[in-house]
Amino acid sequence: MKKFRLYYLIAPSVYALVSYLSLVKQNFQSPINISWIQPDKAVHTAMYFTLAIASVIELSKLGKLKSPKSVILWAFIVPILFGGLVEILQKYVPGRSCDILDFTANSIGVILAYVTYRVLLIRLSWISPDRSPSRGRDRESR
Numbered sequence: 256m257k258k259f260r261l262y263y264l265i266a267p268s269v270y271a272l273v274s275y276l277s278l279v280k281q282n283f284q285s286p287i288n289i290s291w292i293q294p295d296k297a298v299h300t301a302m303y304f305t306l307a308i309a310s311v312i313e314l315s316k317l318g319k320l321k322s323p324k325s326v327i328l329w330a331f332i333v334p335i336l337f338g339g340l341v342e343i344l345q346k347y348v349p350g351r352s353c354d355i356l357d358f359t360a361n362s363i364g365v366i367l368a369y370v371t372y373r374v375l376l377i378r379l380s381w382i383s384p385d386r387s388p389s390r391g392r393d394r395e396s397r
Contacts, residue, residue, distance in 0.1 A: 260316070263313065263316075263317070265309045265312055265313045266306075266309045266310045266312075266313040266314075268309075269305055269306050269309040269310075270306065270337070273302050273303070273306055273337075273341070274341065276302070277341045277344075277345065277351075278341065278344060278345065278348055278351070279348075280348065280349055280350040280351065281350055281351060293356075295357070296356065296357070296360040297360075299357050299360035299361050299364065300360045300361070300363050300364035300367070301364060302361075302364065303334055303338055303360075303361040303362070303363075303364030303365050303368075304364035304365070304367050304368045304371075305364075305368075306334045306337070306364075306365070306368075307330060307331055307334045307364065307365045307368030307369065307372075308368050308371070308372070310329065310330040310331075310333070310334060311326070311330040311368070311372055314326075314329055314330055326372075327369075330368075330369075330372070331365055331366075331368070331369045334361075334365045334368075335361070335362050335365050338358055338361030338362060338365070339358055339361075341361075342354065342355075342357055342358045342361070345357075
C-alpha cells in the first residue's frame with residue numbers, strides 16, 4: 256500500500272479553489288478601466304494553466320500517466336470540460352454569467368499548460384536514463 260503524500264492533494268485543492276472562485280458572487284471591480292483590456296481573461300487563463308499543471312504533477316506522481324493518450328485525457332481534456340461545466344453553472348449563480356470568452360480563456364490556459372508540458376518533457380528527457388538520446392541511439396543501432 257502506498258503511503259499518503261501531500262502531493263495527492265494538489266489537484267483536488269486547485270479544483271476546489273477554482274470552483275470556489277468561479278461560483279461565488281463576484282464583488283470585485285477591476286482597477287483597469289480600458290475597454291479593450293479584460294484582465295479577468297488573464298486570470299482565467301492563469302487559473303486553468305495552474306489547474307492543468309497540478310493535474311499533470313499529481314497524476315505523474317501517482318503513476319497514472321503511462322501513455323500519451325492518458326496524459327491528454329486526464330490532465331488536459333478533463334480540465335477543459337471542467338471549465339465548460341463551471342461556465343454553465345455560472346449561469347445559475349446570482350451576479351455571475353456564462354461567457355464563451357471565459358471558456359475560451361480557460362481552454363487557452365489548459366492548452367498553454369499542455370505546450371509547456373510537452374516542451375519540458377522534450378527538454379528534460381536527457382535527465383532520465385530511460386529516455387536519454389544516447390541510449391535511444393544505442394538501441395536503434397543494435
